[in-house]
Amino acid sequence: MANDDKLWQRGDMRVFLPLGLCLFAAPVAAQTPVVPPAAPTAVAPADLPPASTARPDEAMPDQAPExxxxxxxxxxxxxxxxxxxxxxxxxxxxxxxxxxxxxxxxxxxxxxxxxxxxxxxxxxxxxxxxxxxxQPDSPGAPTGYATYLDSKLPTRIGPGRSAAGAHRDALQRIAANSGVAPEILVAIWGIETFYGRVTGxxxxxxxxxxxxxxxxxxxxxxxxxxxxxxxxxxxxxxxxxxxxSWAGAFGQPQFLPSSYLVYARDGDGDGRADIIASVPDSFASIAAYLTANGWQRGQPWGFRAIVPASLDRAAVANPVAPAACARPLSRHSRALPAADWRARGVIAINAPWPADTTPMTLVEPDGPGAGAFLVTANFRAIMAYNCSNYYALSVALLGDAVEPATR
Ligand SMILES: [Ca+2]
Known part of the structure; x- marks a missing residue:
């Protein structure tokens, strides 16, 4: 029981990680999203996560304290x-x-x-x-998002590509129907339950x-x-x-029962929404959740960015205090058109800019100068699944890494 307890304490999971997986730890503003070569498929149990969600069992370093x-x-x-x-x-x-x-x-x-x-x-x-x-009553030791990503991504990329390939037809069909990017469906599935392996x-x-x-x-x-x-x-x-999970999330997408009643969908056409046994149903249910929370068809989530030292952050600060999810959203600027960010000298890393008029928000998860991302409404749709910049980044970057396998 004592050992098991540790597995379920998300904040402690980093202690199990092998050193040297700091793929994201270098100065992030100058880095491209890292795709490690051939991630291992065998995963130590200690690295497997418990359930999570915009749910009561998730405690992220960037979330408001309980x-x-x-x-x-x-x-x-x-x-x-x-x-x-x-x-x-x-x-x-x-x-x-x-x-x-x-x-x-x-x-x-x-x-x-x-x-x-x-x-x-x-x-x-x-x-x-x-x-x-x-549950931590303070944000805990300052670790930074790079450490968090290290704890989530390297073990999941290889298995994610395999899983995406194995379910490509269902993914493509459900993505086409819902408008949600297939790699994001795979990434949420992977972050939540390690592709259905760890459901609680x-x-x-x-x-x-x-x-x-x-x-x-x-x-x-x-x-x-x-x-x-x-x-x-x-x-x-x-x-x-x-x-x-101990906090009531279940199935491959880790829905709370109330979310199940609203968002569970039949994705394989057998007439029943089964998020426990059916992967296509799980994809369709995740897609329904994201769509209801603002996902916009055809838009990217955003990209890693380099912000010029001269950027006047006061000029781009969000004047509206967020009503919910306050701590993570306090790291978001106000929305400006993509072209406006480009005019301010922001550089996209290894990603195309969306249309000039696309509203984008600057997210600096650990504060100015410690890594930056420009994101669209789709990033906030991911945050609806779990109100954390760290969580949403882990989904977004895992999605980027597995995307080729969904085609
Ligand atoms: Ca079904």
Missing amino acids: PAPEPENAPVPAAGADAADPAPMQASPFQLWLDNYRAGAIGRGLKAEWLDAALAGASFDAGVVARDRR RFDLPSALASLAFDGRRAALFTGELDALVRIIGEGREDRASLKG
Whole structure:
């Protein structure tokens, strides 16, 4: 368990990385996206990630810190759980909470038989709650995006090209239908679950019920448990097959249950959206998610850029404070037409400029002078999957690296 814990602590994963993989660590402004030769296909388990998402289990160095748990959010035993009250059955606080949850869920329109099916065998998982509470409450040690990319990309490029080649027909079809670039579908699949290999092992009803019971983010996880009950109740997925990350993300795209209900799609034409077993369904579901979050057909995500020392950053600062995703978005400039950036002396590295009028944003993930990217709305669509510049860069650059295999 102790070793396993480490695997699931994203912030610690870098300690497992072999030294010398610092493909992105040199002065980034002058570097082209690196495509390492023949990445190894065998991957040490320690390098395989847990699930992630614009989801509660993801803690990125560039994300806003989680607020500290508030005292009133501590687990509150339901009435009758007090030791001073000698209830005849001595039900556990968790069991009492489940009973309470059931009553509430029925009030929210979920059927009793759905709840029976979904909650059968659900138990409190202290490990899940411990993981949730272990989320860093500060951005952590300054590591920089290059270190993050080192932890994600080198092991994934070779397997990603193989996987893209193996699923080329489905990729091309789904990309043509949705407008989402095929390499981005592959890259999200690769970053999320290592191309479907690592989808999580936690019993989802137990995990979500434990987190909702714990109360730190009760509303979020109660909503996700409701969605899971509906998925099981409507027979869309098997109770037994619903394993996932400790925070409730599941399947090859690592959707939360609420995302599944909205975005799961049938990509292989068998009439059923199966993000657990079907790769084409997973591609179609990721595409649906990105499309709903602003992906624009035919646009690139952006490129690595060199910014002239003379660039007046105050002149390009975003005057609007972001309402959500504030910390990562604080690294984004305001949008200017591509031609305007070119006129300001910004240079594209190994990439063509999009049309002159394309709105582009300057992203300096670690601040001015530490590496820069010019991005389009499609980069922000990727950030909707996980609100982190580091995450979106890992997807974008992995996508660039596997793109030839999708053709
Ligand atoms: Ca299907």
